[in-house]
Amino acid sequence: MTFRPSAARLASNRDLPRQLLHQITTLTLTIVTLGLSISSEKYGFCATSRSVPNIVLILADDLGWWDLGCYGSVFHETPHLDRLAGQGMRFTDAYAACNCCSPTRASILTGKYPARLHVTDWIPGTNFPTAKLRPPAWLQHLPPEEVTLAEALQAAGYATAAVGKWHLGREPFLPQSQGFDVNVAGNHSGAPGSYFWPYGHGDPARANRYHGGPVPDVYAGGRPGEYLTDRLTDEALKFIEANRERPFFLYLAHYAVHTPLEAKKELIEKYKARVRPGQRQNNPTYAAMVESLDQSVGRVLARLEALGIAGRTIVVFTSDNGGYVGYGGNSGATWNGPLRLGKGSCYEGGHRVPLVIRWPSVAPAGSVCREPVVSVDLYPTILALTGARGDAKHNAAVDGADITPLLRQTGKPARDAIYWHYPHYNVLPQTPYGAIRQGDYKLIEYDEDQRIELYNLKDDLGETTDLAGKTPQLAGALRARLATWRQSVGAQMAQPNPNYDGHPADRDL
Numbered sequence: 001m002t003f004r005p006s007a008a009r010l011a012s013n014r015d016l017p018r019q020l021l022h023q024i025t026t027l028t029l030t031i032v033t034l035g036l037s038i039s040s041e042k043y044g045f046c047a048t049s050r051s052v053p054n055i056v057l058i059l060a061d062d063l064g065w066w067d068l069g070c071y072g073s074v075f076h077e078t079p080h081l082d083r084l085a086g087q088g089m090r091f092t093d094a095y096a097a098c099n100c101c102s103p104t105r106a107s108i109l110t111g112k113y114p115a116r117l118h119v120t121d122w123i124p125g126t127n128f129p130t131a132k133l134r135p136p137a138w139l140q141h142l143p144p145e146e147v148t149l150a151e152a153l154q155a156a157g158y159a160t161a162a163v164g165k166w167h168l169g170r171e172p173f174l175p176q177s178q179g180f181d182v183n184v185a186g187n188h189s190g191a192p193g194s195y196f197w198p199y200g201h202g203d204p205a206r207a208n209r210y211h212g213g214p215v216p217d218v219y220a221g222g223r224p225g226e227y228l229t230d231r232l233t234d235e236a237l238k239f240i241e242a243n244r245e246r247p248f249f250l251y252l253a254h255y256a257v258h259t260p261l262e263a264k265k266e267l268i269e270k271y272k273a274r275v276r277p278g279q280r281q282n283n284p285t286y287a288a289m290v291e292s293l294d295q296s297v298g299r300v301l302a303r304l305e306a307l308g309i310a311g312r313t314i315v316v317f318t319s320d321n322g323g324y325v326g327y328g329g330n331s332g333a334t335w336n337g338p339l340r341l342g343k344g345s346c347y348e349g350g351h352r353v354p355l356v357i358r359w360p361s362v363a364p365a366g367s368v369c370r371e372p373v374v375s376v377d378l379y380p381t382i383l384a385l386t387g388a389r390g391d392a393k394h395n396a397a398v399d400g401a402d403i404t405p406l407l408r409q410t411g412k413p414a415r416d417a418i419y420w421h422y423p424h425y426n427v428l429p430q431t432p433y434g435a436i437r438q439g440d441y442k443l444i445e446y447d448e449d450q451r452i453e454l455y456n457l458k459d460d461l462g463e464t465t466d467l468a469g470k471t472p473q474l475a476g477a478l479r480a481r482l483a484t485w486r487q488s489v490g491a492q493m494a495q496p497n498p499n500y501d502g503h504p505a506d507r508d509l
């Protein structure tokens with residue numbers, strides 16, 4: 001359809017302004033229609049349509065599997081997250097793809113295992129100069145050529161924002177280079193210098209202590225007494241408000257509840273009064289941080305309701321690794337329930353995390369899913385939920401499975417094993433390892449000496465009874481499968497260390 005003004009017709013028309021207006025309107029409509037049909041053809045749907053859902057992905061840091069009321073905590077109060085679980089689906093066997101920050105974040109944003117990405121440790125990792133093995137030459141940023149969730153959704157017409165922790169490299173590897181229109185407070189840091197304004201700004205000791213430093217952006221517009229979790233929520237709400245008329249993707253990656261343990265005084269006092277002898281979760285400051293996180297979720301949910309867009313917004317809540325239970329005389333921050341150990345560990349306490357997905361009118365309210373799922377699943381699932389196509393080459397290398405059949409309760413994902421690959425030392429005595437979960441069984445293989453452990457998680461959630469010697473055939477099959485997988489993803493292995501001093505690993509502090 002082409003607009004060709006006729007000079008003779010225009011000249012003879014006594015109502016020239018109206019005629020012009022009509023023709024201009026026709027032209028405009030034609031252009032808009034053409035634009036939408038191109039957009040529709042390229043991306044599979046109309047980008048400005050209200051029929052595609054918004055995505056709010058809230059990622060907590062170091063939040064353990066047992067930290068929420070809906071997962072079993074009786075010390076922490078999390079009414080908003082409990083309500084979210086009551087309105088959506090709660091996963092009992094959800095895993096982070098790594099026992100620590102950066103690799104899991106990379107896995108969520110790309111749908112690929114850390115082993116495939118070669119982003120296998122928290123950035124920059126811990127140095128163990130005289131350990132038996134030395135780590136491979138792993139990447140300390142998310143490569144620009146990876147097509148992130150934000151890039152896939154941005155190309156499909158979504159407004160995109162990263163609010164909070166990034167921890168996947170410094171300039172030029174920040175969120176803006178990975179499809180986010182907006183980046184608030186994200187940089188190379190794994191933790192803020194402080195949770196209170198000015199967030200450690202101007203305090204190098206804090207920056208060094210937490211391998212991170214001041215949180216950018218929010219420092220400038222802050223005020224005394226401001227709490228980081230609240231401020232990030234304010235920023236997230238601004239983004240939601242501004243984009244309420246179009247599809248949006250909000251990646252709200254709270255720094256909470258990572259160390260430094262700092263919380264609002266009144267909440268700390270509240271939990272101090274609730275400490276009872278024998279409680280395994282008993283840290284009032286940590287509990288207060290969890291409550292502030294919960295309040296943030298409550299504020300986001302309330303704003304979605306107030307704007308009338310909750311019904312077309314899918315909310316995902318999860319954590320990047322297990323709860324921090326401490327080591328070396330440090331009492332840590334929390335307790336991961338029946339799970340063994342915590343953050344940094346190869347056991348369930350290191351990998352297993354809360355996961356709640358609210359997909360209004362599809363995922364049954366209050367449902368509980370016991371099927372194992374893993375953080376790489378979020379990428380293909382969110383593409384499926386939104387209809388965004390992403391990039392064909394990238395998608396072909398995605399490790400995750402689309403779990404929408406679980407959400408719809410119509411079937412299981414096309415995948416029957418979950419893998420971990422961690423060629424690093426971490427919270428000692430954790431040494432480099434690989435692991436596989438298939439069905440109820442989980443096998444761990446240690447790279448220093450190829451020692452294996454096998455657990456039946458159905459009967460032994462706490463991983464107390466090693467079955468490797470009792471069922472050698474099963475253990476051998478799982479070990480072989482783990483090796484095949486490692487090869488298939490091009491996993492980098494830890495190498496013999498020429499500086500090995502013959503003693504168990506010792507970190508370089």
Ligand SMILES: [Ca+2]
Nearest residue numbers: 061062101320
């Ligand atoms: Ca973390």
